[in-house]
Amino acid sequence: MAEKILIFDTTLRDGEQVPGASLTRVEKLEIARQLEKMNVDIIEAGFPASSPGDLESVREIAMLVKKPIIAGLCRAVKKDIDACAEAFKKAKKTRIHTFIGTSPQHVKFITRTTNEEVLRRAIEAVKYSRTFCEDVEFSAMDATRTGFDYLCKIVEETIKAGARTINIPDSVGYTTPEEYGNMIKKIMNTVPNINKAIIAVHCHNDLGMATANSLAAVLNGARQVECTINGLGERAGNASLEEVVMAINTRKDIYKVETGIKTDEIYKVSKMVTRLTGIPVQPNKAIVGANAFAHASGIHQDAILKNETTFGIMTPKSIGIPGHELVLTSRSGRHALQHRLEYLDIIIKEENLAEVYAKFLTIADKKKEVFDEDLLTMMQADGKKGTDIYILNYLFVASGTTMIPTATVEVKKGDSVIRQSAFGDGPVDATFKAISQITKQTVILLDYQIKSITKGEAAQGEVTVRVKKGNTEVNGRGVSTDVIEASAKAYLDALSKLERAKKVNIKK
Numbered sequence: 001m002a003e004k005i006l007i008f009d010t011t012l013r014d015g016e017q018v019p020g021a022s023l024t025r026v027e028k029l030e031i032a033r034q035l036e037k038m039n040v041d042i043i044e045a046g047f048p049a050s051s052p053g054d055l056e057s058v059r060e061i062a063m064l065v066k067k068p069i070i071a072g073l074c075r076a077v078k079k080d081i082d083a084c085a086e087a088f089k090k091a092k093k094t095r096i097h098t099f100i101g102t103s104p105q106h107v108k109f110i111t112r113t114t115n116e117e118v119l120r121r122a123i124e125a126v127k128y129s130r131t132f133c134e135d136v137e138f139s140a141m142d143a144t145r146t147g148f149d150y151l152c153k154i155v156e157e158t159i160k161a162g163a164r165t166i167n168i169p170d171s172v173g174y175t176t177p178e179e180y181g182n183m184i185k186k187i188m189n190t191v192p193n194i195n196k197a198i199i200a201v202h203c204h205n206d207l208g209m210a211t212a213n214s215l216a217a218v219l220n221g222a223r224q225v226e227c228t229i230n231g232l233g234e235r236a237g238n239a240s241l242e243e244v245v246m247a248i249n250t251r252k253d254i255y256k257v258e259t260g261i262k263t264d265e266i267y268k269v270s271k272m273v274t275r276l277t278g279i280p281v282q283p284n285k286a287i288v289g290a291n292a293f294a295h296a297s298g299i300h301q302d303a304i305l306k307n308e309t310t311f312g313i314m315t316p317k318s319i320g321i322p323g324h325e326l327v328l329t330s331r332s333g334r335h336a337l338q339h340r341l342e343y344l345d346i347i348i349k350e351e352n353l354a355e356v357y358a359k360f361l362t363i364a365d366k367k368k369e370v371f372d373e374d375l376l377t378m379m380q381a382d383g384k385k386g387t388d389i390y391i392l393n394y395l396f397v398a399s400g401t402t403m404i405p406t407a408t409v410e411v412k413k414g415d416s417v418i419r420q421s422a423f424g425d426g427p428v429d430a431t432f433k434a435i436s437q438i439t440k441q442t443v444i445l446l447d448y449q450i451k452s453i454t455k456g457e458a459a460q461g462e463v464t465v466r467v468k469k470g471n472t473e474v475n476g477r478g479v480s481t482d483v484i485e486a487s488a489k490a491y492l493d494a495l496s497k498l499e500r501a502k503k504v505n506i507k508k
Ligand code: KIV
Pocket: 014, 073, 099, 139, 141, 142, 167, 169, 170, 171, 172, 202, 204
């Protein structure tokens, strides 16, 4: 059986150090639970001495998240270790992670002391941590800029003091895969008691090599990788969990190790972290970026439809995405168009395909990307493109701090006019509920956005909604100086599109 690489997730500690990414206690717990579901081995939940809030959050996670080991970070300082021990008092599976800078830059400018004193503090911190916890990790911060002999001495002595995991961090993202791999191998061959500890790596991405450096370390004996979801972390971030794990999975032939990660949970965690931190993922980010499984060129789309291994080295399903996305543009071919129409339940007879494709190209030439609703409008049977099926006749909304929000809505459809009232969590919710009762359409509201499109007091508000019914997703748009009216119009616009879609979805 392949050897196991322990995945140590530090999204809640190093990741949370990103400016603007700070998370509430509830949000941290939500992420920790999802990381547990994904089967990470160790969660670094925070830095208990940094604030009472962080201490509480680490305590809460350690009490409620039972499967992984919960780690807390501490400087090699008694009061930090005490704070961590306090957070872990009633918890069972915990790790104290203590660190001190060992490079000349850190010894001279941060600790302002000597190498001998840093070594003494490191040993003392590990010994003191061990009085509270069996599982102690020591990090020689800025190890990649530390003199090799001195680093080996610290590693040997902290293992003697009781550390079970020794981290060799590339704290400033300075090393390269070849250099780092050799360094790990040399440590393994030089430190006499190294077999008593697991070597961990913690790489920052300042030169864009954090993942490559971590993997080079794995090839040379490291057995714990510290990483974050979406690569969040100080400055340019840390090695990204999804990249490290999927590289190990996809290139088993090279790495010959395995992780315990349930990879089909990766996308969900990535989305959750984006939503809760508000830090977006760049579209071309490996594994979890919006374009990671999107194919735009006609040649690629055609190939993927024939066999997904042609331009796919891992399946979208393996990370929890339902399928490859074919972005329809003027470069797309007939095969891709036909495939998307079939997904929308529109079956085109072979003899009609050329005509439909010509129509599609006319639209695609005018737009950067052709969306489902464009296709649905294009395929509209009666030819009255864009005609709203549902028209808002009347809207009355009552809401306030002491009443249940209520909406009365009247909608015209053809010759009939229907009026309905409903309660809701808020005025928009009440309006949408009344509309759903009128139209008898049950849809999933995927997105709701509101923005001002003109300036001044009588500014027009634009609401866009995205709704889903079965396989069909459409956008709706509404504009008004009254945002509730704009919301009602947007919702009716989306439902009109769905209604039109129903008319063209005739399977033959
Ligand atoms: O980058 C680093 O060295 C760290 C340590 C505290 C492990 O985050």
